[in-house]
Amino acid sequence: AQRVTQPEKLLSVFKGAPVELKCNYSYSGSPELFWYVQYSRQRLQLLLRHISRESIKGFTADLNKGETSFHLKKPFAQEEDSAMYYCAPLIKAAGNKLTFGGGTRVLVKP
Amino acid sequence: DAGVTQSPTHLIKTRGQQVTLRCSPKSGHDTVSWYQQALGQGPQFIFQYYEEEERQRGNFPDRFSGHQFPNYSSELNVNALLLGDSALYLCASSSQRRGNTEAFFGQGTRLTVV
Numbered sequence: 001a002q003r004v005t006q007p008e009k010l011l012s013v014f015k016g017a018p019v020e021l022k023c024n025y026s027y028s029g030s031p032e033l034f035w036y037v038q039y040s041r042q043r044l045q046l047l048l049r050h051i052s053r054e055s056i057k058g059f060t061a062d063l064n065k066g067e068t069s070f071h072l073k074k075p076f077a078q079e080e081d082s083a084m085y086y087c088a089p090l091i092k093a094a095g096n097k098l099t100f101g102g103g104t105r106v107l108v109k110p
Numbered sequence: 111d112a113g114v115t116q117s118p119t120h121l122i123k124t125r126g127q128q129v130t131l132r133c134s135p136k137s138g139h140d141t142v143s144w145y146q147q148a149l150g151q152g153p154q155f156i157f158q159y160y161e162e163e164e165r166q167r168g169n170f171p172d173r174f175s176g177h178q179f180p181n182y183s184s185e186l187n188v189n190a191l192l193l194g195d196s197a198l199y200l201c202a203s204s205s206q207r208r209g210n211t212e213a214f215f216g217q218g219t220r221l222t223v224v
Binding site for chain 1: 114141143145151152153154155158166168200202204206211212213214215216217218
C-alpha cells in the first residue's frame with residue numbers, strides 16, 4: 001500500500017537554527033516528490049519538487065531512493081518559516097494523484 | 111487570474127442531508143482533484159476529474175460523488191451526511207494536457223455536520 005510518513009507532528013526551533021523535516025514514503029514505482037506548505041490563513045501551496053532541484057526560500061530536499069526518504073532542510077530557520085509542511089508523493093501512472101503525509105508544524109521562535 | 115476558487119467558504123448541514131461543493135480551476139487547467147482534510151490531518155484524496163470523467167478515486171464511499179463540466183469546473187456531492195464528514199474540503203487543479211504536475215489549491219470549504 002502507498003504510504004507517506006512524517007514522523008514529527010511539531011518541530012520547534014529558534015530563529016537561525018537549522019531545521020529538518022523528515023518524510024519517508026513507501027511506493028511501488030518512481031514517484032515524483034513534492035513538499036507543500038500552508039502558512040497561517042493561506043491556502044496550501046507548492047514549496048518545492050525534487051525534479052527541479054531548486055532551493056526555495058532557503059529550503060532544499062534530498063531524495064534518497066534507497067531509503068525512500070525526501071527530507072526537507074533549511075540551515076537557518078526564519079520566523080516566517082512557521083507553517084504547516086506536507087510531504088506529498090505523486091504517481092503519474094495513477095493519474096497525478098497526490099498522497100499527503102500527516103504534516104509537520106514548524107514553529108520558529110524569536 | 112483568481113486562481114482556484116471554491117464556494118461556499120463555510121457550510122453547516124444536518125446529519126442525513128446532502129451537500130454540493132463547487133470548484134473553479136485555475137485558468138488553463140483541465141484537471142480537478144478533491145481532498146478531505148480532517149482537523150489535524152493531512153489532506154486525503156477523494157477523487158480526480160479529467161475530461162469530465164472520474165479518473166482516480168480514493169478510499170471514500172459512494173456517498174461521495176462528483177462531476178466535471180465542459181468548462182472544467184467541478185462539483186463534489188456528499189449524500190446522507192454523517193458527523194464524521196465534518197472537515198475542510200479542498201479542491202486542486204492542474205494541467206494534464208501540459209504535463210504539469212503542480213497542483214494549485216483553493217482556499218477550501220469548511221463543512222460542519224451537526
